[in-house]
Structures are given as C-alpha cells and as structure tokens.
Amino acid sequence: MENALARTVADLHPEATSVEIEGFAPIPGGFSRETYSFDAVVTTADGQTRMPLLLRKDPPATVAILETSRQVEHDLIEQIRTTTNVPVSRSVAPIMDPAVFGEAAMILERAPGNPRTSDLFNDGPDTDQVDDVVRHLCESLVELHLSDVETLNVGGALTDPRNVGIDISSWDTYMDSTFEYYISSYPDMDFDPSMLVILDTFLTLRRTRPRPLPLCLVHGDFNPANFLYENGRVSALIDWENSRVGDPREDLGWMMTMDVLSNTSVMSHPHDKGGFLAYYNELTGFDVTMEELGWFTLFGTCNIAVPVNSAIKRRVTGHHDEFLHLYMVPSSAAALPSFAHLLNYPGVEL
Amino acid sequence: MNTSPSIDDLLAGVIQALGDQVLPALTDAKAQATAAMSQSLLQTVRQLLPVYDRCLVEEHNDMIQVLQDASAALAGIDAEAAQRIAATAASEGARDEIPTPPDRDAVIAGHRALTTALGDVVRDLDELQRAGIDQADDALDIVRTHLGPRYLRDAATVTVGGGMIGRG
Numbered sequence: 001m002e003n004a005l006a007r008t009v010a011d012l013h014p015e016a017t018s019v020e021i022e023g024f025a026p027i028p029g030g031f032s033r034e035t036y037s038f039d040a041v042v043t044t045a046d047g048q049t050r051m052p053l054l055l056r057k058d059p060p061a062t063v064a065i066l067e068t069s070r071q072v073e074h075d076l077i078e079q080i081r082t083t084t085n086v087p088v089s090r091s092v093a094p095i096m097d098p099a100v101f102g103e104a105a106m107i108l109e110r111a112p113g114n115p116r117t118s119d120l121f122n123d124g125p126d127t128d129q130v131d132d133v134v135r136h137l138c139e140s141l142v143e144l145h146l147s148d149v150e151t152l153n154v155g156g157a158l159t160d161p162r163n164v165g166i167d168i169s170s171w172d173t174y175m176d177s178t179f180e181y182y183i184s185s186y187p188d189m190d191f192d193p194s195m196l197v198i199l200d201t202f203l204t205l206r207r208t209r210p211r212p213l214p215l216c217l218v219h220g221d222f223n224p225a226n227f228l229y230e231n232g233r234v235s236a237l238i239d240w241e242n243s244r245v246g247d248p249r250e251d252l253g254w255m256m257t258m259d260v261l262s263n264t265s266v267m268s269h270p271h272d273k274g275g276f277l278a279y280y281n282e283l284t285g286f287d288v289t290m291e292e293l294g295w296f297t298l299f300g301t302c303n304i305a306v307p308v309n310s311a312i313k314r315r316v317t318g319h320h321d322e323f324l325h326l327y328m329v330p331s332s333a334a335a336l337p338s339f340a341h342l343l344n345y346p347g348v349e350l
Numbered sequence: 351m352n353t354s355p356s357i358d359d360l361l362a363g364v365i366q367a368l369g370d371q372v373l374p375a376l377t378d379a380k381a382q383a384t385a386a387m388s389q390s391l392l393q394t395v396r397q398l399l400p401v402y403d404r405c406l407v408e409e410h411n412d413m414i415q416v417l418q419d420a421s422a423a424l425a426g427i428d429a430e431a432a433q434r435i436a437a438t439a440a441s442e443g444a445r446d447e448i449p450t451p452p453d454r455d456a457v458i459a460g461h462r463a464l465t466t467a468l469g470d471v472v473r474d475l476d477e478l479q480r481a482g483i484d485q486a487d488d489a490l491d492i493v494r495t496h497l498g499p500r501y502l503r504d505a506a507t508v509t510v511g512g513g514m515i516g517r518g
Contacts, residue, residue: 199472348499
C-alpha cells in the first residue's frame, strides 16, 4: 500500500525527485470506508515538503454499506471548498482505478484540529470551547443549507447519488420518490421479518409528512463525530460520502439522533442562543419545530437504515461472508426500540 | 426474537472469521492454539444447541422411570441400602415428567410466518388509513402494542455491555 501511495503522490507531483510515505496507519471507526493516515514527504529541487494526508478507500462492492463514488465526493468537497466558507479539507485527488489500491479511493489533506469531539462534552478537556465550536458548526451548516444547490450539485451527481430514482424537481416529488425508494427497498433489507417496525416507519412517515422547505445540499451524516475543531472553531466538516440534495431538516434530525447515541450535547449549544435549533432558526428563518425535528429524526434514520440493513441482509442470505455485517445484527436489533419509541408504540419508553 | 440469522448462523460466522481473519494473522503459537480451540468449542456449542433441551427432557423423564424400576427390582430386600434406594425412588422418582419441547425448527417456521403476516397487515392498514378509515388506527395500535414489548425485550437480550466496537 505504501508503495502504491508513493507512486500516486509522485504522479501528482511530477516535479518531485522522491516521495517517501511515513506513519502509514489505519484510522479505526467508520464502517463504510477504510481510512488511513500518512505523511507524504515530497522532495523537489527546491527542498522537502511534508504533507499530512488521508487515504479513503472503498470496500469491495459486495460488502459495501454505502455504495458511493469517491469521484463525486471529491468534486463536492472541492466545490464546497472553493465556493463557500464551509470548512473542509482539500481533496487532493480521486483514484478511481481499482488497480492502484484494490478499490476506488481518494486522497485528502489531513485537516488540523482535534477529531475527538467528545472532549467538548461531559467534563472533557475542551468544554470551555463548546459554545464557540458549536456556534461555528451551526453557522457552517446554515451556510451549506443556504448555498445555491446548482452550484454545489456538480453535474447533478448529488440529485440521486444512490441511483434509486430520486426526483428533486419539487419538495413533494423528492418526498414521494424517497418514500418509493424506502418502501420498495424493504424486501432487500428485512433480514428478519420482525424488522417490520421499519416498514411501519416508512408508511407512517409517508402519511404524516410535514410542510415543505426549499431543498438544499445536505451533509447526509451530520453527527457529533464528523467534524474537527481547534481554537473555538470548526476546522473541518468531514465524511461527505452520503451528501445529496434533500431537506435541510434531515441534517438536524440526524444530529439529534446521533447526539443522543453519542452521549454528546451539540443540540444544547450555543447556550446564549438557546441551543442549536434556535440558533439555526435565527440564521435561516426556517422556524423548524420540535415536532418537525422528531419527524426528520425518523426520516434521516431511515436513510441510513436502508443501506445498512441491506448490507446485513446480503450477509445473512449468503451473498458475502464479511464478519462485520454479522456483528452488526445485534446492533440493528437494538435500534428497533428507538423506531418504536418515536412512533409512539404503546409501552415503549427509553 | 429474530429468527434470522439463526444462533447457528452466528456461531458459524464466528468460527469462519476466526479461521479466515484471525488465525492467519497470529504468530504466537499459544494464541494460534487458543483460536483453534475456540473454533472447536464453538463447533461443540453448535452441535449441542439443537438437541440440548430435548436430550435433557428425555433423560430427565427416563431417570424417573429408572429410579422407580430399580427400586421395584429390589422389592423384598431387607437392607439399609435397599431402603435408601426405595426412599430415593419415592422422592426423586416421584417427580412429574416434563413435556417434550416442541421441535425448534417448527417453532421458528411458525414464528416467521406469523411475523411476516403482521408485516402484511401493517401494509394493508396503511392502505386503509390513507383511505381515511379511522378504525385502521385502532387496529395498528393493537399490532404496535404487541410489537413494542418484543423490541424492548429483544434489545435487552442482545445488547452487550461496552457498546459497538469501533464507534467511539
């Protein structure tokens, strides 16, 4: 792998007389992509430069949890970096030829800042920064949501990145086509019939949809672990692979879900603005209600539940033998009471 | 309870992962032996599970009869040991027989069929709800009232302390 990286970095720097790869190591966490940290030491006639970089590599297609394109992720990151103030790491290059690293991959600059966002919460060492960091996080999300969709949706690649028939010509067609995707996907994801609470969720959400808001570019995995920070500011929003055109409340709902699961309290900050939702509403004028947030908590969870459970079902039905997917079975079962709770199933208190 | 993957599927997956991903990476001889013994023990569990309850019940019921028959064979023997056997037969041998447990495969098949039927009901109720039939709300509540405690019990049963490895 290091040799392939050295050759790739050398290709990107034809002026280099040598490229050394140092500190190559996998970064644990994140189940959808394999991520490695390394420094590329590039020597040219002018001297030596050390480049802190990341390699994000696809898993084999059969075991992929989210089938997304590194080219699309690269294009989006670069479009955000060059046309907005949303903090992102520069994407150096997509490497789409699987012959190089075994699967498609991308190389990104490693952003400065602390990735252990749990340090901001629960008596962590950086709790003095939490209001400032979350304020900037909220402002960054607002800028993303208010940015021109056409500018960020390069070549329309984020209209329907999963290629499942999503129609963004209006909010209603977006919702109709998304529910069609969810409901038609159910037979591909129900590795056990007792998962029918997810089917109930799809159908209930379709019957009870909220008011429309303008569609925008959503991060798609906006959660307490997907940013870095330093000096009271977000230094990078990371992991853009599930980004797409959608309803802005999807990012808020998913953050609310993951805030609880991560034992963080992003949604309670910044305190002086009355919390994340109040500040978001102040900046956008969207007036998102808690009831809407509850609806989008479920909607956003469905968006992740479909590919995750489909990957598990492919394992259970023998399409591949990846152990991780078997390991995820109990976690999937343990998540079902949350669906039941949010749908107000009688007797389900968490 | 989930019926797929089955308990046997989970155990088979662990045995396979130990062989494919763990054993080849181990360099220490004792660690290799431990991994191989773990595979063997898990295979033992796989073989025990399908027959364990039935075998226990059969043996339980057989032993009741054995105690009674052994005692009967000693009828008329005037010895303390024979009296102790008779006493044991009168106490332990007087236990009630336990019914043979139902065939697990049949239970699982029935469970899957019923749960699948509930899924079909939820789809049909959605059609009725969208048609404005209020009673469908009540019917859905009946289904949800059954499912809710199931999900809570399942989650409590499968959750392992320490959370999911690799997620914080």
